[in-house]
Amino acid sequence: TDFFTGDQTLKGKRILVTAGPTKEALDPIRFFSNQSSGKMGYAIAAAAQRAGADVTLVTGAQLGDIKGVTTVHVTSAREMYDEVIRRYNGLDAVIKAAAVADYRPENVSASKIKKSDGPMMVKMVRNPDILKELGRQKVKQVLVGFAAETDDLEENALKKLESKHLDLLIANHASDSFGNDTNKVTFYFANGRKQVLERMPKPQIAEEILDALSGLFEMSDS
């Protein structure tokens, strides 16, 4: 690959990448979140920047900012939704590596919740599905989604590919990715093609994703 040479295969492309978990507040001290480290999204943003793209990273993770990448820090799913949707018109591609919380507490307490005897109930309500909304509003943007599953990987992957109008869905078993520096993923393309990748470091997966993205741009430009 062109990992070290930094050729300009994505020159002029405006790409937004999301990374990391979202955090959904319960009170000023507590939140609900997930195991996402943000490493995959950051690796994609860095690789896209090296390949000459104009890159915006919208992230719920706090890894070191990447030189040359516009980084927007967000906390909740609704903040991520706002930051992504308002940029969508001007983009050529969105790569949604973030692990967005599906639910948030219905009420956020203004003061610290004190414990009492017995169990505590928290009512959770649905967050917007950012990627689904991007699929709905899609004009000619290339959309790439991710799915980490514990069961029925392929069936779930294909369902997400179709229901969110994606061009590429990158799927893996949850146990292969979270917190790891490597992952073992499979690419599912909208045209039915399937590509099984070996286990490899996340920066190398990022290169593979951008190769696939270049191919998708070529298809949509011709």
Ligand code: CTP
């Ligand atoms: N996603 C999103 N907004 C959400 C939930 C998910 O943009 N509120 C995106 C993720 O960033 C990912 C893709 O959708 O690229 C798939 O996320 P996933 O959690 O696997 O799928 P869901 O549709 O939320 O289905 P479920 O969690 O029930 O498997």
Ligand code: CA
């Ligand atoms: Ca989800």
